[in-house]
Amino acid sequence: MGDEDWEAEIIKPRMSYYVPVFEKDRYSSGPNGDSFNKTPASSSDPGESNKRENTSTVGGFGIGKSFGNRGFPNNKFEEGDSSGSWRESNNDCEDNQTRNRRFSKRGGYQDGNDSEASGSSRRGGRGSFRGCRGGFGLGSSNSEYEQDEGTQRPGGLFGSRRSALSGTGNGDTYQSRSGSGSGRGGYKGLNEEVITGSGKNSWKSEAEGGESGDTQGPKVTYIPPPPPEDEDSIFAHYQTGINFDKYDTILVEVSGHDAPPAILTFEEANLCQTLNSNIAKAGYTKLTPVQKYSIPIILGGRDLMACAQTGSGKTAAFLLPILAHLMREGITASRFKELQEPECIIVAPTRELINQIYLEARKFSFGTCVRAVVTYGGTQFGHSIRQIVQGCNILCATPGRLMDIISKEKIGLRQVKYLVLDEADRMLDMGFGPEMKKLISCPGMPSKEQRQTLMFSATFPEEIQRLAGEFLKSNYLFVAVGQVGGACRDVQQTILQVGQYSKREKLVEILRNIGDERTMVFVETKKKADFIATFLCQEKISTTSIHGDREQREREQALGDFRCGKCPVLVATSVAARGLDIENVQHVINFDLPSTIDEYVHRIGRTGRCGNTGRAISFFDPESDNHLAQPLVKVLSDAQQDVPAWLEEIAFSTYVPGFSGSSRGNVFASVDTRKNFQGKSSLNTAGFSSSQAPNPVDDESWD
């Protein structure tokens, strides 16, 4: 099938869809499948943390050479693709970081509304939807709430076609499913994930429609399978890679007043015995830089904004000190109560990510009386409530579901001591920011002076840092491990110039070379994810897909099939770009480049984690990606990667004077933005204690 047939294939109902081959007991070996190495804990070597090694990971993968420019045949697909051929409604974007940007360089998308990673030019549509739901008074705002939480409400302005692809197991099995069911705007199809509520009230609609049935629409009935309870599964982990020790050579910058010194070993953290035992069982013998700095800061009661490269252990960096603190304070087992009052709330932008964080919280709190609970959209509301009322010290939630639960008065906020925003830049951008603001102004929520607020991400655009001031105490500390927003150096990055008509051919060529190694293929739209997954299956490449139009059950199954290696290729939209920690992902392919460089950094960070090496190949289409040339050159060179000459040329020819445009999400901040006001910060390497920033913070800039 030629490229020119794409659109036809996509919109015609005759398109073949397939269902995955379900594996019974897929979760029996743990959420991470059964391929973990159960690494015995080894003793920590504090001395190692002072090692200094060269971190250059530039490799010879034929960067920019072996695959040339394939030209841009002038056919139908080219005309249509970026300018509206993908006419599916823009109704997904669970983790659609880029949709919130204020401009779109993908000029063709202004009218099309289907992209999961859409540019802000599509925000108009979202604004309408928001208006319909009586949103948060930001004209720009978003349907993320519905989008993220799976509370698909009827009557939306986006009556999208529901994506029909259901994943695959063997590349041969196809089954037509109702392609006519609408997604967010109408009946979701099947019998699980559903549209609830009328969209009249973003706080209550899921609860009302999904559970109480106050509003029309079928209920969300999906109940995720419980994670395994056996200790081996709980502590299953993969091994750190050969570059793990090189983390110590990364420069760490701490800014703010009176930062406590970094710790070098877990022992120095003075954690309780159970926690230490859990850390050992998890195979952690040595702290990563973000952990060395964040743990004492959090234990010291300080607010924190921490930025560290993908896959470098940010989750444990906040979980461990929170748990330690709770234990030290003599937390008592939380009991069955209709209104639970958790001590800690953790929010993250996607369902799969928050579930992953929950599993980490469960792991580290194993054997303690601390009870972690997870709740996220696309699952039965009543199930969430039942989990919560049994006791809840740490609530892990996606934002929309959290607000629903609060509105149902199942969660009280008075006891909240810790508020954690993982992927904080995403949580504060125009997508989730209004939700977060609502959260901190909920009745009962302790003021920022009364709680500890912790923010973590690999990227922190300056504009978001400024917004964060509203959530953080003015004396918060900022930890930057390496370049803020920089890519992980353990990922070998290759940028290929590939026109859109050649992409599929090139993809197949690469995947055939890769063989069975686990590969994530990122595309820009949900529909395209379906299409490419279908196409790869036709090519006999076992592929599954994850995106926001898939039901939650399907998404979890896709992830499970990918994790366990049943489907070594996962085609994904931005919904899988952040945070997901999947063993053995050796390759990331950006079939479509994202709209922003931050998104690129997160996507390629699905490989090369925890000191392991990985490869990322990105198809750069000069017809649509030129705006990324400049930031890409920067990311590549900062990560000591080869920069193709042609890319430099494009970057030069598209040079934007005064380019520092983090406000548009295209360049990352290089520093704590407060430094504009305060002057200096301390500069350390990971193995050494931090000194303190000498100059006062201009508090007025932040409150």
Ligand SMILES: Nc1ncnc2c1ncn2[C@@H]1O[C@H](COP(=O)(O)OP(=O)(O)OP(=O)(O)O)[C@@H](O)[C@H]1O
């Ligand atoms: N000190 C440690 N020793 C060994 N393994 C660790 C350590 N800290 C974290 N890990 C492991 O490293 C992997 C990546 O950690 P994590 O998911 O927290 O990264 P992250 O920095 O949050 O990444 P992202 O930016 O993509 O969200 C996980 O499998 C985690 O269990």
